[in-house]
Amino acid sequence: MPHAPDAQKGSRLPLFLALFALFLAIIGVGLSLVTFRALAMMDGGDKAQLEQTIRAYLLENPEILPQAIAVLRQREERAEQQRLQSFATDRWEDISQDPFSPVVGDENAPVTVVEYYDYRCSFCRRAHPDMVRLLDEHGDTIRYVFKQFPVLDREGPDGVSHFAARAAIAMSRQGDFLEFHDKLMTHEGRLHKGAVLDIAREFDVDMAQFRKDMDDPAIMDYFNSTIQLARMIGITGTPTYVINGKVLAGAQGYDAILALVQDQS
Numbered sequence: 001m002p003h004a005p006d007a008q009k010g011s012r013l014p015l016f017l018a019l020f021a022l023f024l025a026i027i028g029v030g031l032s033l034v035t036f037r038a039l040a041m042m043d044g045g046d047k048a049q050l051e052q053t054i055r056a057y058l059l060e061n062p063e064i065l066p067q068a069i070a071v072l073r074q075r076e077e078r079a080e081q082q083r084l085q086s087f088a089t090d091r092w093e094d095i096s097q098d099p100f101s102p103v104v105g106d107e108n109a110p111v112t113v114v115e116y117y118d119y120r121c122s123f124c125r126r127a128h129p130d131m132v133r134l135l136d137e138h139g140d141t142i143r144y145v146f147k148q149f150p151v152l153d154r155e156g157p158d159g160v161s162h163f164a165a166r167a168a169i170a171m172s173r174q175g176d177f178l179e180f181h182d183k184l185m186t187h188e189g190r191l192h193k194g195a196v197l198d199i200a201r202e203f204d205v206d207m208a209q210f211r212k213d214m215d216d217p218a219i220m221d222y223f224n225s226t227i228q229l230a231r232m233i234g235i236t237g238t239p240t241y242v243i244n245g246k247v248l249a250g251a252q253g254y255d256a257i258l259a260l261v262q263d264q265s
Helices: 007-028 031-040 044-060 064-090 090-094 124-139 159-173 177-187 193-201 207-214 219-231 254-264
Strands: 103-105 109-115 142-148 242-243 248-249
Touching: 044 103, 064 090, 064 248, 090 109, 090 159, 090 242, 109 124, 109 254, 124 142, 124 177, 124 254, 142 159, 142 219, 159 177, 159 193, 159 219, 177 193, 193 207, 242 254, 248 254
Parallel strands: 109 142
Antiparallel strands: 103 142, 109 242, 242 248
16 A cells, blocks of 8 residues: 555645745845734744744754855845945045046046055056056046045055155146056056155156145045045945946956946946
């Protein structure tokens, strides 16, 4: 005779499947309103049985816990990214418009690229050709904003990153920013204050005015406000690009930058 199915196992199977589906819903997409109401209507005995069944399943299958934790972390990270992205969009005018950040390109261009960088950042140096190529190939449709973000100085405001950033702003006031920026980014060897001044002397500028502009206290206020706003939208490292309010963190390469530019065109 065929073996009769175990009645207890048969009754547990639908419950197991329901609980498993519920567990996946909790860690994956959250409780639906219907499911939430159904749980709320359970009496004490049903809830206790549900808790015992879920607990027993987790004890028998502990490997699912790290997976659940990983999913939860991913959901939290996505939520945080969305929150920061929303903030970047809301503060886009503050990010893309300020009197200190040098700008290249048409003010009315359909796409604005804001690059946060530090002259001592090796990843920024590696990504520098991406900016050059982007302006060469798509400069007629891009407004490029160079956002000084001197965050690598252990010495604080007296460090080389701040010194080079102040020099770049001073040079922009005399109209030679882009070439000066390129020379700083492509400088061979360790960048130091003497090298920054040597590069500045290669240009036909008023060095006395240049040094005076470097010491403008408003520049330090600009650095502080830039760093504060950047951290509020989750920017902590360089390079970071904000393209029409969309954040692209890290040296992800030319294709990644271009894809976001074209998406915003």
